[in-house]
Amino acid sequence: MCGNEALAEAAIRAGLDAYFGYPITPQNEITAYLAKRMPEEGRVFVQSESELAAINMVFGAAATGKRTMTSSSSPGVSLMQEGLSYLAGAELPSVVVNVMRGGPGLGNIAPAQADYFQSTRGGGHGDYRTIVLAPSTVQEIVDSTGLAFDLADMYRMTVLILIDGILGQMMEPIVMKDAPPRKDLPAKDWALTGARGRNQNIVRSLWLGEGVLEQLNEHLKQKYAEITEKETRCYCHQIEDAEIILVSYGVCARVVRSAVDKARQNGIKAGWIRPFTLWPFPSKTIAEAAKPDVPFLVVEMSMGQMLEDVQLSLMGKAPTCLLGRAGGGVPTVEQVLKKIEQTLDKTNNSTLKT
Amino acid sequence: MKTVFSKTPTLKECSTHYCPGCGHGIAHRLLAEVIDELDIRDKTIGIAPVGCAVLAYEYLDIDMIEVAHGRAPAVATGMKRTNPDKVIFSYQGDGDLAAIGTAEIMHAAHRGERITVIFINNAIFGMTGGQMAPTTMLGQVTATSPEGRQADGTGYPMQISEMLSIMPGVCYVERCAISGIAAIRNTKRAIKHAVELQMTNQPGLSLVEILSPCPTYWRMKPANAMKWIEDEMVKVFPLGKIKDAAAKK
Numbered sequence: 223m224c225g226n227e228a229l230a231e232a233a234i235r236a237g238l239d240a241y242f243g244y245p246i247t248p249q250n251e252i253t254a255y256l257a258k259r260m261p262e263e264g265r266v267f268v269q270s271e272s273e274l275a276a277i278n279m280v281f282g283a284a285a286t287g288k289r290t291m292t293s294s295s296s297p298g299v300s301l302m303q304e305g306l307s308y309l310a311g312a313e314l315p316s317v318v319v320n321v322m323r324g325g326p327g328l329g330n331i332a333p334a335q336a337d338y339f340q341s342t343r344g345g346g347h348g349d350y351r352t353i354v355l356a357p358s359t360v361q362e363i364v365d366s367t368g369l370a371f372d373l374a375d376m377y378r379m380t381v382l383i384l385i386d387g388i389l390g391q392m393m394e395p396i397v398m399k400d401a402p403p404r405k406d407l408p409a410k411d412w413a414l415t416g417a418r419g420r421n422q423n424i425v426r427s428l429w430l431g432e433g434v435l436e437q438l439n440e441h442l443k444q445k446y447a448e449i450t451e452k453e454t455r456c457y458c459h460q461i462e463d464a465e466i467i468l469v470s471y472g473v474c475a476r477v478v479r480s481a482v483d484k485a486r487q488n489g490i491k492a493g494w495i496r497p498f499t500l501w502p503f504p505s506k507t508i509a510e511a512a513k514p515d516v517p518f519l520v521v522e523m524s525m526g527q528m529l530e531d532v533q534l535s536l537m538g539k540a541p542t543c544l545l546g547r548a549g550g551g552v553p554t555v556e557q558v559l560k561k562i563e564q565t566l567d568k569t570n571n572s573t574l575k576t
Numbered sequence: 577m578k579t580v581f582s583k584t585p586t587l588k589e590c591s592t593h594y595c596p597g598c599g600h601g602i603a604h605r606l607l608a609e610v611i612d613e614l615d616i617r618d619k620t621i622g623i624a625p626v627g628c629a630v631l632a633y634e635y636l637d638i639d640m641i642e643v644a645h646g647r648a649p650a651v652a653t654g655m656k657r658t659n660p661d662k663v664i665f666s667y668q669g670d671g672d673l674a675a676i677g678t679a680e681i682m683h684a685a686h687r688g689e690r691i692t693v694i695f696i697n698n699a700i701f702g703m704t705g706g707q708m709a710p711t712t713m714l715g716q717v718t719a720t721s722p723e724g725r726q727a728d729g730t731g732y733p734m735q736i737s738e739m740l741s742i743m744p745g746v747c748y749v750e751r752c753a754i755s756g757i758a759a760i761r762n763t764k765r766a767i768k769h770a771v772e773l774q775m776t777n778q779p780g781l782s783l784v785e786i787l788s789p790c791p792t793y794w795r796m797k798p799a800n801a802m803k804w805i806e807d808e809m810v811k812v813f814p815l816g817k818i819k820d821a822a823a824k825k
């Protein structure tokens with residue numbers, strides 16, 4: 223079972239009621255898997271006419287209180303941005319998977335992390351956020367999927383699962399468990415179910431009255447602050463004594479882990495931080511690790527997108543540099559090692575100069 | 577005293593934001609009456625479009641959602657597939673359904689979604705200030721066809737209902753009008769029939785197109801607007817049943 227299929231099965235185990243999707247490489251295993259499995263489970267699978275339609279089908283199913291998901295890859299996710307904005311405005315829970323590929327434009331179908339900005343900044347219009355989970359192993363893909371549905375229901379918002387073509391195709395041993403909805407989730411009393419014995423429910427994102435929309439924006443701001451407080455997750459390794467700290471996520475983090483181990487063997491005290499939630503970003507952890515003479519090396523499969531979040535977290539309290547590959551290029555352990563050495567050289571030199 | 581007439585309960589007690597003589601208010605009332613007569617208020621979910629009827633949920637006392645421009649048939653698909661026992665309808669104008677939302681309506685029809693579409697055709701974009709729609713009549717003056725619509729360069733009025741009727745996924749299409757008492761009563765009959773087809777789980781999509789006056793952007797008095805429907809619009813958009821698959825059997 224590859225990463226994409228594991229994700230699909232995990233979604234079923236998490237109580238996915240309805241999946242809507244449109245073919246695009248490199249995520250087609252998700253759609254194909256669910257085309258077979260959802261009907262077996264007596265649940266809904268629809269191949270939509272476009273990503274635009276898929277996300278709006280998600281919008282409809284979510285509004286009736288169902289657990290629903292769509293998946294796509296970069297160009298398709300661009301088409302979904304309209305729907306993501308409406309989902310945020312209407313505060314509907316949904317899970318959206320982006321198996322990223324190279325861009326811009328049609329780019330290519332090779333693995334990339336080029337949609338970091340789109341995912342973490344909100345690629346659609348308006349003032350909103352989506353939770354972004356970035357697993358780095360197939361087991362973590364499985365675990366993230368159940369978590370994504372719970373977080374979506376908990377906070378009534380979209381949760382993005384961000385992986386890439388490598389993780390999507392990767393096969394690793396996994397433990398697959400049923401992940402039924404968490405017990406403490408709020409009741410979906412806002413859902414459209416037919417107004418039986420109650421007043422009508424309305425799901426909307428249009429607020430024309432003076433000041434009304436600003437109240438919603440204020441409410442969203444508070445919700446996002448609560449999520450930042452409670453749901454930020456990252457993993458750290460050997461950062462206490464580190465003379466260089468590497469920051470990476472997803473598949474890059476696997477390369478970085480090996481490179482850091484090798485560096486330690488070579489006598490370089492390297493450590494790493496791996497954000498698991500890209501939004502909310504683990505700014506606090508990064509800021510707390512900052513020392514003026516310890517550089518942060520960001521390794522990403524894009525040309526300096528997560529780098530900006532690291533810099534924002536550090537507020538100039540530590541130097542930063544980038545090892546960015548793109549368009550299908552994947553950093554190798556050797557490249558990372560070399561960059562570590564170069565960076566330390568440079569930092570030492572500049573320290574000497576001042 | 578004997579009550580001979582009362583407002584149907586699903587229509588809320590309030591004044592609407594529609595212009596005087598607009599067809600939307602009448603269409604809402606017909607829909608509300610059908611919902612109450614069929615006693616389905618507690619199992620109906622409505623979808624409001626982007627357009628003048630975006631606030632339809634302010635007037636119809638049922639569960640409703642407001643969706644992105646043109647996407648109502650996709651949203652309806654998501655709802656109906658997960659809630660086959662509910663009655664799902666979309667209420668869409670001609671900008672919404674015949675311009676930006678053509679892919680969504682075509683493919684919902686193509687898949688044979690068991691939903692009901694109320695399609696308000698007033699040959700114009702109302703909400704944004706009277707621009708040309710795909711359904712605008714030839715020669716009709718609008719904000720974006722100041723010299724009158726010309727076929728060369730802007731095409732002919734789009735006959736969505738006829739286009740949809742040839743699809744096997746569509747079970748019922750009828751074009752009606754809000755242009756006089758008889759026509760309005762007939763429109764209500766068509767809406768009721770379309771909803772009943774969904775309630776009895778007929779395979780396919782049911783759609784009622786309603787030629788509806790927009791006196792404001794037709795720049796006509798309300799009475800003249802209704803007359804324009806009967807004198808002019810019906811020449812391009814002929815009234816009547818275009819398809820009723822269940823009736824044939």
Ligand code: SF4
Nearest residue numbers: 594595598628702790
């Ligand atoms: S602009 Fe036209 S369609 Fe819109 S409310 Fe006024 S009359 Fe009705």
